[in-house]
Amino acid sequence: MDNDTTRILLRAELNGSGQQAVIAHTVTLSARFVFVRTTHRFAAGERIAPLRLSFPRLASVETEASVVEQRSALAPGEDEGVLLEFAFRSESERAEVAELLSRIGDEGNRTPSRTTPFRVLLVEDSTLIRDVVTRAISRQFKGRKQLIAMDHANDGPAAIQMLRETKYDLAIVDYILPNLGGVSVIEEIRRLPDAAIPVIAVSVGGEDARSATLESGADIFLDKPLMLTDLAMMLDRLLVAEPIATKKRVLLVDDSPFILELVSDALLDLGYDVACVTELDRLDEALAPRRPDLMLVDVQMPEAYGDDVASSLREDRGVETPIYLFSSLPDAELETRAQASEIEGFIPKRIGIEAIVERVRHILGDA
Amino acid sequence: MVAAPRRKYLPMFVGSARTRIQRGQELLAAENTALVGEMHALAGEAALLGITEVVTQARAVEAAAKQWRASGAADARSACEETLKTLSTTVDRLATEA
Numbered sequence: 165m166d167n168d169t170t171r172i173l174l175r176a177e178l179n180g181s182g183q184q185a186v187i188a189h190t191v192t193l194s195a196r197f198v199f200v201r202t203t204h205r206f207a208a209g210e211r212i213a214p215l216r217l218s219f220p221r222l223a224s225v226e227t228e229a230s231v232v233e234q235r236s237a238l239a240p241g242e243d244e245g246v247l248l249e250f251a252f253r254s255e256s257e258r259a260e261v262a263e264l265l266s267r268i269g270d271e272g273n274r275t276p277s278r279t280t281p282f283r284v285l286l287v288e289d290s291t292l293i294r295d296v297v298t299r300a301i302s303r304q305f306k307g308r309k310q311l312i313a314m315d316h317a318n319d320g321p322a323a324i325q326m327l328r329e330t331k332y333d334l335a336i337v338d339y340i341l342p343n344l345g346g347v348s349v350i351e352e353i354r355r356l357p358d359a360a361i362p363v364i365a366v367s368v369g370g371e372d373a374r375s376a377t378l379e380s381g382a383d384i385f386l387d388k389p390l391m392l393t394d395l396a397m398m399l400d401r402l403l404v405a406e407p408i409a410t411k412k413r414v415l416l417v418d419d420s421p422f423i424l425e426l427v428s429d430a431l432l433d434l435g436y437d438v439a440c441v442t443e444l445d446r447l448d449e450a451l452a453p454r455r456p457d458l459m460l461v462d463v464q465m466p467e468a469y470g471d472d473v474a475s476s477l478r479e480d481r482g483v484e485t486p487i488y489l490f491s492s493l494p495d496a497e498l499e500t501r502a503q504a505s506e507i508e509g510f511i512p513k514r515i516g517i518e519a520i521v522e523r524v525r526h527i528l529g530d531a
Numbered sequence: 532m533v534a535a536p537r538r539k540y541l542p543m544f545v546g547s548a549r550t551r552i553q554r555g556q557e558l559l560a561a562e563n564t565a566l567v568g569e570m571h572a573l574a575g576e577a578a579l580l581g582i583t584e585v586v587t588q589a590r591a592v593e594a595a596a597k598q599w600r601a602s603g604a605a606d607a608r609s610a611c612e613e614t615l616k617t618l619s620t621t622v623d624r625l626a627t628e629a
Binding site for chain 2: 419420421422423425426427462464466491492493513514515516517520
């Protein structure tokens, strides 16, 4: 790994060839490499596509990577996982990862600008652990201007009640809790009006607890015994992580790599989040992380007609995202197909990239 | 990006177009009318960049291929071959700009 590695905590979602999606978290990141903590096994050279990295309140980035090596934990406290080298598909992807790195990596040294207390809810039934964590956090803030307000919940139902009544900046949730487990608490948090509240899951439960809590929506998982330095680092970075507006997401479905690159570059330049699908069997994967705000679907694809795909998405899977056919077929035919499949409309490719981008902006209310 | 997409993306377009034309020639040699789909896709790619000459010519091959698919006639096949040649020449010329 190169020398500019930063120890940071990020949520990572990765798909290796033939593997189910693995949700884990990273502990180190550099401009070239990322180390992801996981007990899942990958082969050297294996392609990871996609690799999605996210940090609470900040936009996530999606790219690809290849496996450099699998690492085992040789001693207590060492991390087991997989070292990946980024395989950026475009310069814009490289820039997005660099931006995420700079946003998070440097922020431990920045001074938070907020004037209100940073509210933390600790959901933990062990009084000993509660005391340890509370003392660690108090020590972290000792002598600082930033005030911190700590609340405690002994079990899941109490936590849910408190989260409904108070706006928290962070929830730290134990995996095993009386009455309602940590996974259910996290799932409930993600259904709250402020569903984006950062959540750190903690447990002695190892990989099972890590997978379950991250899959239920936790941002980070910390093993017990807690590395209090990791907790302190998260607090520092959460305090200064300025929320950024969530980018509108456009999903492009087309079997032409050229068209996907041209259109996605144009939309990325305008600040949109873009996902591309060339093979229909990867469509579910592209829809999973975050429902797009708009879908453009080519009509004549090798596996199926785009209007049939659109109908199926709308009727069988309940996808409510506006869907537009995107094709070089004649307008009259596109209109007929769009109407028959009961989708929002069509954008003809013949109008050229500039006009296409304008149509997209108009549809998304940005024109 | 939108200001000068043609210049930036022309090399990639030419690469894609050549692949499609070569595949089209192979399909034609194999008497396979899937050539229609290749030309339709090429017309779409050219349209995005505003390369109208290629759009028109790819459409001409597509129309000839549809005619050939419907009739199976030798002259329809020859028309495919001729229009495909014209298209290939145009893309070769574009390659010099790329």
